[in-house]
Amino acid sequence: MNILDEVKKEFVRDLAQSGKRADERSPEEYRKISLEHGLITTAEGSAQVKMGKTQVLAGVKLGTGMPFPDRPKEGVFSTNAEFLPLASPTFESGPPSEESIELARVVDRGIRSSNAVDVASLFIGEGPDGKSLVWSVFLDLYILDHDGNLIDAAALAAMAAIRTAQMPKFEDGKVIRTETTGKIPSKNDSVECTFAKIGDRIYLDPSYDEEVGMDCRFTAATTPGHICACQKGGRGALTTKELDYCMDLALRKGDELRRLLPG
Amino acid sequence: MTKDLFSGGKRLDGRGLDELRPLTIKAAVLNKAEGSAYVEWGGNKILAAVYGPRECIPRHDMDPYRAVLRCRYRMSPFASKDEHGRSGPNRRATELSKVIRETFENVVLLEQFPKTQIEIFVEVLQADGGSRCASVVAASVALADAGIPMKDMVSAVAVGMINGKMALDLTGAEDNFGESDIPVAVAARNKDVLLFQMDGELTKEQVNEALRMAVKASDEIHAKQVAALMEVYESKMAAQGGNSD
């Protein structure tokens, strides 16, 4: 941890006491968001989200493989996140940190719970050896520039990549990547909204400095009208009233984010 | 496995033997890194960033006389149009990290920052032949963008033999089906060769021809690197002690 972070922490908390934010946003306001999709042509789907100065790239690749033994008729969906050392002086090379693993699992949960990737529709059939064959959807979240709230940016990029991905053709036991057969089957569009608790205030879309100063954070993944995943992070505490406020706001703000999705 | 890599005297993408693929470079694309650059070269999309000089960690790696240069080259799991790649380091990435680092150890003025470390990170977001050369091109711009003092800038390009002919700047397909791949990095000013690898079976004359083609192309690449920096810095120019008004 950077020694200056202690100084930043005090500054952010002082501002929060008077209900202010360093960049003058309101407590319920996202930073400027931009979304671009299809930029990585080697991936079946891709999208880059900029949320303020945070930049996240999501890539989706498809392959075939064996299903999980306990779900023999379902496709496989897996998510990995890389906190690239180029994204922040605080990210180191090496095995995945607990933060990157948590982020991957939280984004994954939002997509899985809502069937934003409909794994039940990804069964291909029996292979020549009698074994089941299913589609595998690989989601990779690449953090490129860290200025806070990686979860929401990653989840939005992930959803955009999934929505715009083109499935390759499967014929005679082989994946033919030069031909596409349409979109990945999906039942819902899921997005995530993260809040930081700083003293008594709850702020949507924390910047890096706000994350340094916060007591804890809360993320809610939503589909229209429903909450499909939640995660509290950090050692501070939340009251049930605060959780109710956050979920309510997440449902509203989720719709705003969904309007940014392409396709 | 052979493949005809020519059609009507031209390469499959329409280029002549000594033509470069389209190359665009942007500097200062990331906020947190000290310096950064993004390169699109043919089908390659490469992001490079530089951190430092900063404290050398771990301490026992520290050199009391000069900065320690580190380089990490990685390919994203979605960089190839084929299968999803497993994440994490592999032996090819380790080797490339080393040869790229050694390229820059030659030009970075390491003695100016003893006891520190300077880190170069290269992420290949999308690959299509020549990604290590594109990485060198990107890293050179990122180092300059970070204000790291260097003797010179470095450009790089791969030459190869395809269907018996020497060709500049191979695509992924040409590299796969060709007979030889020769990545070369040169210092812009005096054309010192700072990275040089080769595979296949060639005569000495053929290798010299490859080197000649690479050095010739380096001027065009260097001009684009300089233009990318100018684009950013001409609009960011700082005045000296407030004497502009």
Next chain:
Amino acid sequence: MGKIVVPGEVVAEDRRPGFGVHVDGGKTYSSVIGLLDEKEGRVIALQGPYIPRIEDWVIGVVEEVKYAGYDVEIKSPYTGFISTKMTRAEFKLGDVVGAKVANIDEARNIDLMDPRRLTGGEILEISAMKVPRVIGKKNSMIDTIIQLTRSEVMVGRNGRIWIKGGNSAAAAAAILMIEREAHTTGLTDRVTDFLKREVGK
């Protein structure tokens, strides 16, 4: 104002060692991206780490308390040190201090003197290269900011600026504006107008 040069570009046809340049075989080349001063054959870097010079005022954070003194992080590849022989004041881990660079030896040990604790307020970080512009000719720019906002401001050459009290938000906004527009003309007037509007609110 000179032209921009990049590493490896010729800046003089003879040997002129100095900052921002590299001498090789009878000629001098730029080693960084910077502004060329053709007459002197010097390059003023536009980017790069802050390298302390003697007499610079810097703002740092105490990162280790030792028996003989304090290690101070000063946003530089090297750490500053306040010896207990140089000061009667006592500092704690995490204290923000303003201090002057007293000495730098070959091993890059940086000795600081005249330290003072800066309590409260906020720390702004900008590129060290832009600090001269924030200060202005004969302190003209920083004096304008202090006068109009009535804030206490301490400018560190290492790119850290401490602001306390008065209309500190306006002072911070003005400084960030200078950092963004450092290359433009008429900046002093624009900053003055901006501050008058902000303070009048």
